[in-house]
Amino acid sequence: MKNILPVIAIITTVFFWGSSFPVMSFLLETSSPMVLGAGRFVFAGFISILWCAYNLNKKTINFNHLIRFFIAGFIGIFLYNIFLNYGQQTVSAGASSFIVNCNPLFTALIGFFILKQRVTIIHWAGLILCLIGVSIISIDQEGGFTLGSGATLILFAAILTATYFHILKPLVTIYGSLTSFAYTIVFGTLPMVFWFPETYNFLLISNNEVKLAFLWLALFPTALGYLTWTFAVGYYGANKASLSLYLIAPISLIINYLWYDKEPSLQTIIGGLIIITSLALTFYMQNRNKILN
DSSP states (O other), X not given: OTTHHHHHHHHHHHHXXXXXXXXXXXXXXXXXXXXXXXXXXXXXXXXXXXXXXXXTTTOOOOHHHHHHHHHHXXXXXXXXXXXXXXXXXXXXXXXXXXXXXXXHHHHHHHHHHTTOOOOOHHHHHHHHHHHHHHHHHHTTSTTTTSTTSHHHHHHHHHHHHHHHHHHHHHHHHHHOHHHHHHHHHHHHHGGGGGGHHHHHHHHHHSOHHHHHHHHHHIIIIIIIHHHHHHHHHHHHOHHHHHGGGGGHHHHHHHHHHHHHOOOOOHHHHHHHHHHHHHHHHHHHHHHHHHHHO
């Protein structure tokens, strides 16, 4: 049973996060990026505050670890959502999900530069292939692949989330997935408090479809998705767990087509296939001995 739970956590995370990109694109048609971020995390933030208050009586959090939780939340929740939401204003849901998919390669490279972990030439080749794929996807996106364009903002979001994985991993080992998730969400949501009044007013005048979309985004990709992902990272480690995220883009494309009847462009499909190929080859070359045996 212990071995099954991490697998279920990975599958749940991938599905819910895959659904988030089409829903976010839909909501960004009428809301601002900051309203979207605040609305998405208000529920998860409230639940997390209650959990943190309850947990204080059980286990004291080391001050240095609190600082680490703050950095993880600020980078992996607040900054990540700013870059992603602003980027997705001009980048389609399918294209956005493919670009974010580059984060397993950035996870490995950050491990190399900061944690002095071993990175092979396969990782460097994979990164080059990944950037080629992102460049192809960017061809039919507004702003192309220039600095400050939607595509590059989302690429920065992928780098931020890869950094977040490494910061969080040792904390999950010490405090468990629930507590780590709660403190990260609390610190990541705090800067969004300034946009809560605007978010509340927006939801008051929104139709039921928009309200349901916000509810879905807050409950499943955010509250449940981040919790299951934190559990998976704590079990598998950042590098290994992040390899499963390449499944998010195909799921996002399928949901975007079935739910909103939006077909991906040829450039998105070609670029996305190159990104997935780079990730798959990197994974295979790293684990070929285990696979063949």
